[in-house]
Amino acid sequence: MEQLIAYAPLLAKGALVTIALAIVSLALATALGALGAAGKIGGGRISNALVQIYTTIVRGVPDLVMILLIYFGGQRLVNVVMGAFGSGPLSVSPFLAGMLAIGFIxxxxxxxxxxxxYMTIPRGQTEAAQALGLHSWTMVRKIIAPQLIRFALPGYSNVWQVLVKSTAVVSVIGLQDLVGLANDAGKTARQPFVFFTAVLLVYLLFTFLSQQVFNWLERRHALVGHHAR
Structure with a gap:
């Protein structure tokens, strides 16, 4: 336990890296998810097919394989492109590779x-808004967006919880996150069980606090939707 306390500042630094990785990965995933949903809902045959290919690839490829492909394949691709312009080799950081892989997944x-x-929103509401002559942006802001957030929050919360746990896999490509630093410290102190138990508790704390935030958001938007009716 004394050794765990001695390494606590280092582990706290790794925890911050893990949180940062999860947040930026979620931001990328949100952007890709919005584009993918728009392609499926309002896109044509080609965009729908591209989104279908995208989701099929993600379902069929393990997270670890995707991270390794992006880390090593991404470095090779960057170096090929830079070499074509006469520049020297560049390296893709483990943080960037992890963010791209997790966000993509x-x-x-x-x-x-x-x-x-979006499909849960009653079509009659948008039709009524159009009949009243509401501007498209006003309709999105006042009618579609509030309900979209309310209906998407439970699934969004589940994705976030799983995404946070997936950040642990990025340690295999050398990211100095919570898991990577705890692994190194556990080997040095010859107490891997103690350090990984600490990692377990930290991840449980992350997910518990996240769930409280999402529970509050769901209650808040449920009340907004109730008052809107």
């Missing part, structure tokens, strides 16, 4: 989350 799941939430 969970963007596919959010595609279905957003699409399902």
């Amino acid at each position: 969970y963007g596919a799941y959010l595609t279905e989350t957003f699409r399902g939430a």
